[in-house]
Amino acid sequence: MKLGAATILSSSLIIEKLAAIENEKRDPLSFKKTSFGQNLDLNTFDQASKYNNFYEFSLKKNEPAKLAHTLKTDPWSIKISGEVENPFTVSLDEIKNSYPLEERIYRFRCVEAWAIVLPWIGFPLSYILKKAKPNSKAKYVKFTTLYDPKQFPDQSKGVFGNIPYPYVEGLRIDEAMNELTLLGVGMYGKSLPKQNGAPIRLVVPWKYGFKSIKSIVSIELVEKEPQNTWKAINPREYGFYANVNPNVDHPRWSQARERKLGSFFKQRTLMFNGYEKEVAGMYKNMDLRKFI
Amino acid sequence: MKKKILLFLVLLLPFANMLLHLQSAIDPIKYIYIQTGTTAISLLIVALLLPWLKRVVNLLRYRRMVGLFVFFYAFLHFLNFFVLDAELSISFVIKQTLDKPFIYLGMISFSILTFMAVTSKKSIFRRFAKWHQLVYGAIVLVTIHASMSQKVLSIVEYFYIFIMIFFIARKLKERFGFRFFKRYFSTLVPF
Ligand code: HEM
Secondary structure, three states, X not given: OHHHHHHHHHHHHHHHHHHHHHOOOOOEXXXXXOOOOXXXXXXXXXXXXXXXXXXXXOOOOOOHHHHHHHOOOOOOEEEXXXXXXOOEEEXXXXXXXXXXXXXXXXEEEOOOOEEEEEEEEEEEHHHHHHHHOEOOOOOEEEEEEOOOOOOOHHHXXXXXXXXXXXXXXXXXXXXXXXXXXXXXXXXXXXXXXXXXXXXXXXXXXXXXXXXXXXXXXXXXXXXXXXXXXXXXXXXXXXXXXXXXXXXXXXXXXXOOEEEEOOOOOEEEOOXXXXXXXXXXXXXXXXXXXXXX | OHHHHHHHHHHHHHHHHHHHHHOOOOOHHHHHHHHHHHHHHHHHHHHHHOOOOOOXXXXXXXXXHHHHHHHHHHHHHHHHHHHHHOOOOHHHHHHHHHHOHHXXXXXXXXXXXXXXXXXXXXXXXXXXXXXHXXXXXXXXXXXXXXXXXXXXXXXXXXXXXXXXXXXXXXXXXXXXXXXXXXXXHOOOOOO
């Protein structure tokens, strides 16, 4: 009898552990569906949640799904500061309750030439920026990921670490205010898995994935173009703009075509990842070979 | 003979493993690059280690087979590039090869491996033996290629670089003698 109870206890512990590794509990969200991307062919949740570039956990793409349980996403808050009239700090729960969440199906394209289509849940970044009231000096928006080596193993790599943390990304203010630019809090109907950038991340569908910074703790409005992490590591290969562009190759590989996850065959990459109509106007007078 | 068959099967294991997991690979083309590329470079390191291990275990007579498997995995890696990645477009292959150091370093090392595989046949090997020193060129180029394939270096690439320097230093020492070595390299590699 005792033995039986012990067995049940231990096996339920294992199940809990497996659950923590395989698929942590995701909170259901209430959101409204939209017409974005209704014609696109969705990838599976498995593909989206088991193939991640989240270098704070690991340089390998299959590892974040196994390691991300160390990230504590509750409680969480974001500080909005810098060149604004109304700086504030807000908790994630407040955010979720203050803005109507919507689901949008977007294409998403990694600079490494793989691509995915997934249903994000979030709200336009402009909502939160408008509340902060950017002043006339606010030309750029700088985003920062949480820095905590206890939660992110790669942040404590010492001599073998080649990435300066915390991770930083940036957008020009017009890009940040664009209606396509989201703050994402969920995907596939529920809150974000940790390896996908929980609890809140940027989603910029016409730029290479590294722009869409994960696990954000700070949004700062600034006057000068912020130095984004990948540009700091290698400015010849990664720029500030990082617009998806099939006509400008990466120095090591072609960007003309892409590997959609799950497929043995490649497909054409679209200018601005297919969002030319919505965003091309912002880059009218810019040489996109120079501003990579 | 039995040992040779056993070794043959062992060297096929990475291939079998790759086929087994290919169906469920999330990014199949990338998966094939990683599996064939890392197997090829690892076996190349093994082949180059055999002479240095001679005093411990003499496996030199298996070196040709290991070398042919290096070529086999490099060939699969190349096929992945040509068939799946370039979708059989020869103009794409040529353009990428001329444009991108990352690709031409791979191509040059693949050519060296092909040359060595072809000329390793017993009947003609003697004529080409001295050209097989080119393998040291291949290990240098392949190490650079593998390191370039990563966005940032990790401990795996540091290992490749370390072992490559070891091979080259030993070779220079063997070739030019200790004095040459001491003069030019003793500060770099202390042995
Ligand atoms: C035939 C010419 C070659 C071409 C066109 C080529 C091309 C490539 C490409 C496209 C990648 C993947 C880059 C990415 O991650 O997107 C790669 C990775 C790699 N290649 Fe090659 N390669 C060639 C020859 C070789 C040879 C001869 C070796 C070794 C003996 C080799 C070893 C590797 C390794 C170790 C990687 C890294 C795999 C990883 O990501 O862990 N390559 N190569």
